[in-house]
Ligand SMILES: Nc1ncnc2c1ncn2[C@@H]1O[C@H](COP(=O)(O)OP(=O)(O)O)[C@@H](O)[C@H]1O
């Protein structure tokens with residue numbers, strides 16, 4: 001089955017579209033990556049997302065408009081993916097949508113909202129769409145995140161030592177897959193969220209991120225600001241736990257800077273880069289991780305990767321490209337896998353990772369042009385993900 005995965009994370013920097021050929025072979029899920037595209041948001045849509053994100057107040061009208069704009073942008077991305085990655089023929093689109101709110105109260109997730117109405121994608125492509133993948137896990141008592149943990153578990157199971165997957169998006173999340181114990185997954189804290197907020201704010205909106213970590217490389221860590229930021233209670237909460245830009249936003253950073261002023265942007269960036277490295281490393285040490293497979297936009301920041309490596313001597317740090325998943329497209333490919341599991345009647349969550357009472361069949365299904373026809377429910381749930389290069393198919 002040819003499946004397109006569409007994802008935009010909390011950084012809302014771009015829509016990631018990826019396509020994969022997926023099939024079940026006994027207890028293996030076999031994936032061939034067909035390709036991936038990173039598609040810029042239309043300016044109006046991106047501004048609209050920025051305007052509704054916490055702590056901003058918004059209106060139902062703004063949410064309605066944005067739901068349509070995001071749905072149409074995802075529909076364009078899906079159309080391009082069908083044409084350019086699948087030679088015009090795909091079977092299914094899986095759309096994460098854009099998270100605009102992740103409602104956490106005392107560590108319990110009570111709701112999570114992704115915008116981007118799937119009808120636009122179904123109308124534009126004629127393909128069935130699986131969307132709204134997070135809600136069912138929340139309804140089953142889980143965090144609704146990190147959902148990629150199910151795919152990480154399939155991918156890393158059986159690797160030597162204690163393998164972990166780390167995604168460095170706006171927020172950083174890890175999935176730890178020990179050889180004999182249950183896997184665990186959680187958000188460690190900000191990856192790029194505060195870095196991006198600092199760059200945007202102090203460049204007056206001229207720049208959006210610290211390209212290649214150049215600012216951080218030129219600055220010095222401010223020990224007092226770092227200590228203040230590390231005092232955040234979230235880091236001390238036990239897993240499973242998830243967070244978002246409801247907590248780690250610009251006013252949060254400005255409050256910290258008011259308490260501990262740091263004048264140079266470069267020093268702020270050095271400090272925030274170290275904050276990400278330290279919180280990721282603390283999480284890895286707590287779970288005795290020996291190998292760390294990194295993905296997400298932060299994997300392209302060499303200063304951040306070096307800082308993480310320096311905090312974790314003896315741990316093998318590699319990017320997900322080394323295990324067959326392009327670092328930028330990993331999350332989009334993971335969502336393609338989750339939707340594929342859904343249409344095969346297979347639960348796609350790991351309760352020890354999301355904290356749910358049980359594993360759930362995820363998502364809502366929007367029919368395409370034809371009446372919905374699902375494959376017969378799979379007889380065997382896969383226990384491993386095998387990635388086969390396109391040339392070797
Ligand atoms: N070359 C780079 N140097 C430094 N940071 C980068 C680079 N490329 C991407 N990033 C960071 O990665 C972020 C996007 O990562 P992504 O995985 O798409 O996050 P999300 O899932 O939250 O959208 C950007 O906002 C930026 O902070």
Ligand SMILES: [Mg+2]
Pocket residue numbers: 008009010011012013014169297
């Ligand atoms: Mg992104």
